[in-house]
Amino acid sequence: MLSVTPVLLSVLFLALGHGLVPEGCPRLDxxxxxxxxxxxxxxxxxxxxxxxxxNASIHWKLGDKPIAPQLGRREVVEGKLVLRSxxxxxxxxYSCYLDGHRLRTLFLLLVDPLEEPVFSCHRKSFFSSIQCxxxxxxxxxxxxxxxLLVKQAxxxxxxxxxxxxxxxxxxxxSCSLNLKEGDDxxxxxxxxxxxxxxxxxxxxxxxxxYETLQPDPxxxxxxxxxxxxxxxxxxxxxxxxxxxSTFYRLQFELRYWAENSxxxxxxxxxxxxxxxxxxxxGTKHTVQIRALEEFNNGRWSxxxxxxxxxxxxxxxxxxxxxxxxxxxQVPTTSNNYSxxxxxxxxxxxxxxxxxxxxxxxxxxxLLSGGSLVLGMALFIAIIMRxxxxxxxxxxxxxxxNMLPPHSLDQVPEKPQSTTVLVPLISPSVSASSSEPTxxxxxxxxKDIANTQSLYDITNRDYxxxx
Numbered sequence: 001m002l003s004v005t006p007v008l009l010s011v012l013f014l015a016l017g018h019g020l021v022p023e024g025c026p027r028l029d030x031x032x033x034x035x036x037x038x039x040x041x042x043x044x045x046x047x048x049x050x051x052x053x054x055n056a057s058i059h060w061k062l063g064d065k066p067i068a069p070q071l072g073r074r075e076v077v078e079g080k081l082v083l084r085s086x087x088x089x090x091x092x093x094y095s096c097y098l099d100g101h102r103l104r105t106l107f108l109l110l111v112d113p114l115e116e117p118v119f120s121c122h123r124k125s126f127f128s129s130i131q132c133x134x135x136x137x138x139x140x141x142x143x144x145x146x147x148l149l150v151k152q153a154x155x156x157x158x159x160x161x162x163x164x165x166x167x168x169x170x171x172x173x174s175c176s177l178n179l180k181e182g183d184d185x186x187x188x189x190x191x192x193x194x195x196x197x198x199x200x201x202x203x204x205x206x207x208x209x210y211e212t213l214q215p216d217p218x219x220x221x222x223x224x225x226x227x228x229x230x231x232x233x234x235x236x237x238x239x240x241x242x243x244x245s246t247f248y249r250l251q252f253e254l255r256y257w258a259e260n261s262x263x264x265x266x267x268x269x270x271x272x273x274x275x276x277x278x279x280x281x282g283t284k285h286t287v288q289i290r291a292l293e294e295f296n297n298g299r300w301s302x303x304x305x306x307x308x309x310x311x312x313x314x315x316x317x318x319x320x321x322x323x324x325x326x327x328x329q330v331p332t333t334s335n336n337y338s339x340x341x342x343x344x345x346x347x348x349x350x351x352x353x354x355x356x357x358x359x360x361x362x363x364x365x366l367l368s369g370g371s372l373v374l375g376m377a378l379f380i381a382i383i384m385r386x387x388x389x390x391x392x393x394x395x396x397x398x399x400x401n402m403l404p405p406h407s408l409d410q411v412p413e414k415p416q417s418t419t420v421l422v423p424l425i426s427p428s429v430s431a432s433s434s435e436p437t438x439x440x441x442x443x444x445x446k447d448i449a450n451t452q453s454l455y456d457i458t459n460r461d462y463x464x465x466x
Contacts, residue, residue: 025193038112039110039112041085042085047079047096048096058096061096081094086110092107117192117200117201118134119202120132122214123179125248127244130178130179130207131174132148134164146173146192147162147175147192148162154185154186177189185208190202211297212298213293215292215301216301217289217291217305218289222236227312230282230312231311233275233279234276235254250293251269251291253269253292254287255287255303256285256286279311285308285309287306289304290302
C-alpha cells in the first residue's frame, strides 16, 4: 500500500523533476554534415555560413543529378536550398557548387514523427526485475532510442535512468529495473524517446514493488479422464518456471467449458490439481488456468493456452464375435492365404478385425446348421420308433398256424414269447430213426410256438438278450 497518494506523488514528481525530464532524454550524437528532419516538415540547407555576392551563382545536386526548382516543393533562395513537405524519397546527399567547385555536402535523414510512449511495467516474481515495455504503433526508424527515467518518491534529487532496447521480433521497447526482494517503496517513472529530430516523453507511471507483480500463466497443464467416471476430468498443472520460489505461493483460477457451449464455469483452487465432476459424457472440454500471488498482491497472469480433454467412456468389445469369425473361416489352398495366415503366425490371426456384418452371418449360419441337424435326428428317431411299434403290433394280432418258410440267410421276425436259454446246437438224431424230411408232416402252430426257439439258430434273442 503506497503511503503517499498518487496525486501528491505526481505533483511532487512534476515539481522536482519536470524541468529535468527533457534534459534527461537521450541526445543522439550525429556528424556535423548530417541533418535530421521529420517527414512532412520543411527544412533549409545552407551551403555557406555567410552571405556573399556569389550566392546567386550557387547550384545544388542530389547525388549526381542537378536539382531544378519545383514550385511549392523546392527552391534556391540566396544560395540556400529550401525543401517543403519532405518525404522519405527526399533523403540523400545534397551537394552545393560554386563555379563548378563543390563547397559542401550534407546528408539529409528523414524520420517518421514520434508518438508519445505508452508503457506498462510488471515483474514475474519477487526475485525478478521489473520490466517496462512499450509497443509503438509503427516501426520506429533505426536511429530511434528510448530510455527509462525513474525517481523514488521520497527522495528529491536522485533520478536514475535505464536504457530500453528495441526487440524487432516482438516489435516493442523493453526496459529493465532491478529492485530488492522486499522493496515496496513507491517509484515514479517515464519513458523518453528521441529519433534525433525530436524528443518525446510519456506520462508519469506509478510503480510499486508489489503492485507490479504479475506471474506467468501456469505450465505443464494436463486434462485426463478418470477410469469408470464418465462425468469427471482430472486437471493438473505446475507453477510457471519464472516463479522461482517455494516460499511465496500462488493461487489459481480455472475456467472450463464443453464443446459447442457458449458459457464456461470458473473455479478457484490453491493446490495444483482439480477434479471436474460435472463434465458431459463423451464431450470434449476445454480448460484454461491463470495465477495470482496467494495474498492478492499484484495482478492476475494471462490465461494459459487452451488444453482439451474428454471424460472416460465405456468401450464395447466384440471378442466373442471375433473368435466366431476366426473359427468359421473356411481354409483355402491359395498360396497368398497360407503365407498371411499360416499356423506358425498366430499373431496374424489374433489381429484380424471382423468385417462389418460378419458376426451376424456367423450366428445365422450356426443357427441354421444346428436346426437342420436337430430336425434330421428327430425325423430318424420318429421313423425308427414307428417301425418298431408296427412290428410289435403285427406279432400281437397275427395267429399263424406254422412258421413261415424262410431261407437260412433271412432273419425271422422276433416272437412275443419270453426268452428261453437253450443249447446253441440241437441234439443229434440217429440215422436209423430218421426219415426223409419231406415225408414228415408239418408241425402244428402250437408245436411251433414251443419249439422254434430251440432249433432256430437265427433267433436274435439268443445273441442279443434283453
